[in-house]
Amino acid sequence: MRGYHQDVAENEAIPAKVAESEDTIGALGIAGRSDYEQLNAWPRKRWHALGANLYPSEQELFEGDLGQLIREHVITGWAPKEPLLGIDDSVYTLGSCFARELLRYLTKAGVSSKRVWIPSGLNNSFAILDFFSWCATGQETGRGFRYDRLETGEIVEWKPEGERQAYADEFAKAGAFVFTFGLAEVWEDKETGGVFWRGVPEEIFDADRHVFRLSSVEENAANISQIIEHCRALNPDAPVVLTLSPVPLMATFREVSCITADAVSKSVLRVALDQVVRDGREGVYYWPSYEVVKWVGPHLDWPAYGLHNRKPRDVSKQLVAAIIDAFVEAYYTPEAVAQLRR
Numbered sequence: 001m002r003g004y005h006q007d008v009a010e011n012e013a014i015p016a017k018v019a020e021s022e023d024t025i026g027a028l029g030i031a032g033r034s035d036y037e038q039l040n041a042w043p044r045k046r047w048h049a050l051g052a053n054l055y056p057s058e059q060e061l062f063e064g065d066l067g068q069l070i071r072e073h074v075i076t077g078w079a080p081k082e083p084l085l086g087i088d089d090s091v092y093t094l095g096s097c098f099a100r101e102l103l104r105y106l107t108k109a110g111v112s113s114k115r116v117w118i119p120s121g122l123n124n125s126f127a128i129l130d131f132f133s134w135c136a137t138g139q140e141t142g143r144g145f146r147y148d149r150l151e152t153g154e155i156v157e158w159k160p161e162g163e164r165q166a167y168a169d170e171f172a173k174a175g176a177f178v179f180t181f182g183l184a185e186v187w188e189d190k191e192t193g194g195v196f197w198r199g200v201p202e203e204i205f206d207a208d209r210h211v212f213r214l215s216s217v218e219e220n221a222a223n224i225s226q227i228i229e230h231c232r233a234l235n236p237d238a239p240v241v242l243t244l245s246p247v248p249l250m251a252t253f254r255e256v257s258c259i260t261a262d263a264v265s266k267s268v269l270r271v272a273l274d275q276v277v278r279d280g281r282e283g284v285y286y287w288p289s290y291e292v293v294k295w296v297g298p299h300l301d302w303p304a305y306g307l308h309n310r311k312p313r314d315v316s317k318q319l320v321a322a323i324i325d326a327f328v329e330a331y332y333t334p335e336a337v338a339q340l341r342r
């Protein structure tokens with residue numbers, strides 16, 4: 001049996017050999033290890049590293065140009081190869097958070113995309129699919145329903161009042177669609193299988209009928225795929241941008257902390273989105289606004305949440321602005337970017 005000292009003696013040159021070749025492919029298997037671990041990595045002297053995209057290695061990167069950091073370390077592999085939108089292209093945003101902020105930005109810039117009314121509270125994939133299915137086909141999915149409160153205080157189930165054709169016509173002219181998904185936790189009617197767009201109104205809640213559950217990756221991936229199919233039926237050419245809301249859950253009815261429930265809820269949606277994008281549908285993109293907030297945010301020298309209002313669920317406006325600016329730069333032509341920024 002070989003002795004410990006003999007192994008160490010024969011391995012003393014490993015760090016030098018690694019250093020000699022770091023300029024070519026790096027040393028992912030050695031970097032960050034203690035001297036003892038480096039010398040005793042048995043046959044695992046190096047990991048294959050060609051083509052690796054590395055996590056930002058220096059804190060200074062997070063303290064410099066935030067826009068550059070987002071471009072170089074977050075949106076790599078997700079942005080379109082060439083800008084897709086001009087200043088006259090209408091962008092329809094559905095869902096929560098990023099979709100709402102993008103609409104606000106475009107409105108302020110004078111190129112608002114909101115030519116038809118889109119209901120609020122479209123936070124889960126069941127709700128977005130239900131609404132978009134009606135827009136595209138005139139048929140609801142039967143899997144979702146939404147309740148509104150009238151001026152009288154009465155709670156009623158929402159039904160579209162406008163002409164469906166108006167939505168179909170406008171969406172057919174869209175330059176792009178942006179969908180933001182926020183919740184994987186849903187309330188469901190056991191008798192019908194219908195999923196509420198938001199919560200269950202207290203006036204109609206029935207503990208024996210209404211159940212709270214975490215929807216699955218498969219359910220959400222199927223819903224998102226159907227949403228894209230409806231987009232393609234209405235508008236074969238408009239790019240579809242999928243995003244995940246970084247806004248945490250306000251509450252959970254699972255018997256665990258809200259913070260941990262939020263981690264699971266967001267993870268379900270993120271995996272579902274990744275599955276859909278990896279299917280390789282042409283013109284379908286993912287925009288990593290969630291990752292900017294959750295993974296870049298903790299390294300900034302100011303809080304990613306609540307900087308402007310001290311509310312711990314609200315993404316700081318400075319970070320929202322950086323995400324929107326990066327999106328505009330990635331999706332709009334240089335001429336359009338210049339005009340929007342003016």
